[in-house]
Amino acid sequence: MRFATLDIGGRATVAAINNDGTEYCPLSDLVPGFAGDMAQFIAATPSVKDLSAKNPAWKKLAGERLLAPIPVPRRNIFCVGKNYHEHAREFSQSGFDTSAAKGEIAPEAPVVFTKAPSTVIGPNETVLAFSEMTQQLDYEAELAVIIGKGGRGISKADAMSHIWGYTIVNDVTARDLQQKHRQWFLGKSMDTFCPMGPWIVTADEVDAANLDVRCWINDELRQDANTSDLIFDIPTIISTISAGMTLQPGDVIATGTPAGVGIGFKPPKFLKSGDVMKIEIGNLGTLVNRVA
DSSP: OEEEEEEETTEEEEEEEOTTSSEEEEHHHHSTTOOOOHHHHHHHOSOOHHHHTSOOOOEEOTTSEEEOSSSSOSSOEEEEESOBHHHHHHHHHHTOOOSSOTTOSSOSSOEEEEEOGGGEEOTTOEEOOOTTTOSOEEOOEEEEEEEOSOBSSOOHHHHGGGEEEEEEEEOOEEHHHHHHTTSSHHHHOSTTOEEEEEEEEEGGGOOTTSOEEEEEETTEEEEEEEGGGBSSOHHHHHHHHHTSSOBOTTOEEEOOOOSOOGGGSSSOOOOOTTOEEEEEETTSOEEEEEEO
16 A cells, blocks of 8 residues: 555545546544554554555645655664665766775675754655755765664564665765865765655565666656665664664655766766756656656
8 A cells, every 4th residue: 555644634644546646535434533644554554454454535635735755853863875886986086085984885794873853844845955055965865764663683584574665765865074174974864855655555565675766857757777786785684773772653764875876987967057857766656756
């Protein structure tokens, strides 16, 4: 199933989305009395099998505003850097990687950082350019994992059972700030730097190990890869993050971006005002955002 957060009458409303993404049904119609947000729904609903058996009264989605599926995450978004083989190579050769050991291309362990919750925006919302602070704005198409069952010390063997669903994120990055500060948080945590959506597709409908990841900038295909190229797979990522930290329902983990980001070109192709970023991943839908 697919679940989104819609702005209906000025109120963030969790809704089921039909398979072709054209209709919705407020979750309160499927779960009488429910009035919470997406994170509360995820925590209370480890399985949607009972909901999928219902026959909702669908309404046209056209004209309704999609918000990020989790508009206000409870915690920072967890992210993994340099996690596709070809992207690790292009990043290493770009001169922007201040985190690597000398001569390193692929990291020996997952490179984990976070983005502040205030970075999150929804589909068709505008990414601020912050031109007074950065002249090297970049995009990163990423598959994101949504945790359903929390836990600490999660084994690789059990990791997939902790996933509730998947969505798309764009890990927007100010490369010059990333390089200047020799860490990634500031250059990746500016407001609007994490477009997310359009919805969450539940884990039972996704083969996360074999998803095409594509990103277009102004109709130019820049990124075109498959999650089979991940250096560290999703069970490894979940096991690594949860080793000493309790993951919680509704946590978001972005799994890394493939080759084709702006710094990978010679000369680099940084974003500029008016650019349109479009990301498609498998059957997860399309996420489109414009740079202010």
